Amino acid sequence: AQLNLFARASGKLYFGTATDNPELSDRPYVAQLKNTLDFAQITPSNSMKWFATEPSRGVFNFTGGDEIVRLAKKNKQLVRGHTCAWHSQLADWVEAGNFDKKTLESVLDNHCRTLVKHFKGEICKSSPKFDAWDVVNEPFNEDGTFRETVFYNTIGLSYISTALRAARAADPKAKLYINDYNLEGLSPKSDGMANLVKKLKAERVPIDGIGVQGHLIVGQVPTTIKENFQRFADLGVEVAITELDIRMPLPPTRELLEQQKKDYQTVIAACKAVKKCIGVTIWDWTDKYSWVPGVFEGEGAALPWDENLTKKPAYYGIVDGW
Numbered sequence: 218a219q220l221n222l223f224a225r226a227s228g229k230l231y232f233g234t235a236t237d238n239p240e241l242s243d244r245p246y247v248a249q250l251k252n253t254l255d256f257a258q259i260t261p262s263n264s265m266k267w268f269a270t271e272p273s274r275g276v277f278n279f280t281g282g283d284e285i286v287r288l289a290k291k292n293k294q295l296v297r298g299h300t301c302a303w304h305s306q307l308a309d310w311v312e313a314g315n316f317d318k319k320t321l322e323s324v325l326d327n328h329c330r331t332l333v334k335h336f337k338g339e340i341c342k343s344s345p346k347f348d349a350w351d352v353v354n355e356p357f358n359e360d361g362t363f364r365e366t367v368f369y370n371t372i373g374l375s376y377i378s379t380a381l382r383a384a385r386a387a388d389p390k391a392k393l394y395i396n397d398y399n400l401e402g403l404s405p406k407s408d409g410m411a412n413l414v415k416k417l418k419a420e421r422v423p424i425d426g427i428g429v430q431g432h433l434i435v436g437q438v439p440t441t442i443k444e445n446f447q448r449f450a451d452l453g454v455e456v457a458i459t460e461l462d463i464r465m466p467l468p469p470t471r472e473l474l475e476q477q478k479k480d481y482q483t484v485i486a487a488c489k490a491v492k493k494c495i496g497v498t499i500w501d502w503t504d505k506y507s508w509v510p511g512v513f514e515g516e517g518a519a520l521p522w523d524e525n526l527t528k529k530p531a532y533y534g535i536v537d538g539w
């Protein structure tokens with residue numbers, strides 16, 4: 218059983234995982250990270266974010282991103298760029314809100330342009346068919362309205378087109394995505410995404426894909442994933458599951474682990490069923506390095522491998538889903 222082999226056999230481009238630079242000194246961890254039978258794609262979970270790449274105005278640092286790209290290239294794995302325009306893990310100098318509209322527009326344009334250009338052709342060099350960026354991250358509130366970030370409040374909705382156009386100019390071949398969570402099933406939030414993409418398409422703003430993060434809860438996987446993915450695809454964009462993990466209350470029990478297996482299977486089967494769902498990325502692969510326990514109190518065990526790097530039932534749920 219191997220996750221990427223099964224994904225490929227189902228017509229998908231890749232199965233992949235996020236990783237982070239501090240983890241790369243863990244040798245048993247890296248040995249599995251490099252296993253292309255399971256992972257043909259990698260997303261850096263922190264090192265391409267604004268705080269890391271432009272910590273002060275005009276001062277760029279690509280060290281962490283470069284390290285992950287180097288590892289991926291060596292192993293012929295695709296890399297997904299993450300992310301240009303996001304309200305979180307921003308740099309203080311942007312977050313402070315000291316810029317007027319025109320200045321912030323040029324700051325955002327310059328950031329996206331420089332970031333995407335730096336990794337142009339590096340990202341996914343091993344496959345000329347695939348080169349993708351989460352250009353805009355988490356622009357929505359749960360009710361489908363736009364999140365009031367420093368970008369939205371200062372620039373207005375056009376910050377999204379500014380970021381997408383800058384990315385297009387920097388790397389014309391890259392697939393440009395807008396990415397968010399709680400977009401899996403039909404909901405006011407996923408309606409908001411569908412409407413935004415429709416509008417961007419009508420205005421000829423470059424947009425190629427919708428990224429569905431997939432931060433889910435055991436026993437609470439939406440029943441309308443397939444329908445929602447299909448209506449996204451029908452807008453003329455591709456869909457990717459970009460940050461899949463399915464968390465549970467700790468400690469894990471046999472029942473919870475079995476339910477988690479079913480839940481992974483359900484999500485994977487929905488991607489399989491929609492032709493334009495091109496691939497799936499889990500948000501790291503072992504519970505040892507999951508972001509969940511640090512952010513959701515009392516929850517965790519969200520990934521297909523446990524903290525000892527041993528496969529959980531969830532692993533076989535993914536296999537069954539493909």
Ligand code: XIL
Pocket residue numbers: 262263354430460508
């Ligand atoms: C998370 C990282 O995994 C953590 O290490 C970091 O402390 C916070 O961010 N949505 C996203 C990701 O788009 O960038 C987030 O990653 C998880 C939620």
